[in-house]
Amino acid sequence: xxxxxxxxxxxxxxxxxxxxxxxxxxxxxxxxxxxxxxxxxxxxxxxxxxxxxxxxxxxxxxxxxxxxxxxxxxxxxxxxxxxxxxxxxxxxxxxxxxxxxxxxxxxxxxxxxxxx
Amino acid sequence: xxxxxxxxxxxxxxxxxxxxxxxxxxxxxxxxxxxxxxxxxxxxxxxxxxxxxxxxxxxxxxxxxxxxxxxxxxxxxxxxxxxxxxxxxxxxxxxxxxxxxxxxxxxxxxxxx
Numbered sequence: 001x002x003x004x005x006x007x008x009x010x011x012x013x014x015x016x017x018x019x020x021x022x023x024x025x026x027x028x029x030x031x032x033x034x035x036x037x038x039x040x041x042x043x044x045x046x047x048x049x050x051x052x053x054x055x056x057x058x059x060x061x062x063x064x065x066x067x068x069x070x071x072x073x074x075x076x077x078x079x080x081x082x083x084x085x086x087x088x089x090x091x092x093x094x095x096x097x098x099x100x101x102x103x104x105x106x107x108x109x110x111x112x113x114x115x116x
Numbered sequence: 117x118x119x120x121x122x123x124x125x126x127x128x129x130x131x132x133x134x135x136x137x138x139x140x141x142x143x144x145x146x147x148x149x150x151x152x153x154x155x156x157x158x159x160x161x162x163x164x165x166x167x168x169x170x171x172x173x174x175x176x177x178x179x180x181x182x183x184x185x186x187x188x189x190x191x192x193x194x195x196x197x198x199x200x201x202x203x204x205x206x207x208x209x210x211x212x213x214x215x216x217x218x219x220x221x222x223x224x225x226x227x228x229x
Binding site: 035093110 | 147148150152157158159160161162165167205207209215216217218219220221222
C-alpha cells in the first residue's frame with residue numbers, strides 16, 4: 001500500500017542551525033502538507049502546497065520556514081535558524097482532491113526534531 | 117475560529133467492551149471529518165473519513181458518525197481489544213483553506229486484557 005515516507009526519523013541539532021526535513025508523498029497525490037506536534041500538545045497545521053506554490057500557511061510558518069518540491073518526488077521543509085521551541089514531531093501529509101475520498105490526508109511517521 | 121474538542125481525554129476499559137469516543141467542533145462549515153489513530157511516538161494512521169454530506173462510515177469494528185448541525189462526531193469501537201490501545205484523534209477539514217485540518221487533543225484509550 002502506498003505510503004508517505006519521511007527522513008530523518010530523528011534529528012538533533014544545535015540552536016541556530018539549519019535543518020531540512022524530507023518527505024516523499026504518495027505518488028499520485030497533488031496536495032502536500034506539513035504539520036507539527038509539540039510534545040503533549042495538539043497536532044498543528046503549518047503549510048499546504050499545491051501546484052508548486054504555497055496555498056495556505058499558519059501564523060507559525062514565519063520567515064524561518066520554507067518548503068520546496070525540488071523534483072517530482074520529494075517535498076522538503078527547511079527551518080533556517082532553529083530555536084528551542086521548534087523542538088517537535090514534524091509530520092508530512094499528502095492528499096488527492098478528487099475521487100471518492102476527497103480530502104483524505106495520509107500522514108508519514110514523522111520526523112522528531114530536538115533543538116539543544 | 118474552528119475549535120475541535122475531544123472527550124474524554126483518557127479512557128480505560130476491559131477487553132471486549134464497546135465504547136464511544138466523542139469529538140465536537142464549533143463551526144459546522146467543514147469539508148469532512150477524519151479520525152486517526154496515533155501510537156506512542158508514531159505517525160497518524162487514518163481510520164475513517166466522513167464527508168460533510170455523509171452521516172456515517174464503517175470499517176470493520178469501527179463506526180464513525182457525523183452530525184454537522186450539532187457539531188459532533190463519534191467513533192464507536194465494538195468489542196475492544198488490547199491492540200486498540202492508542203490515542204485517537206479527530207480532525208475537521210475547513211472549507212476552502214488549502215487542506216487545513218484542525219485537530220482535537222485526542223482520547224488516550226487503554227484496553228485491559
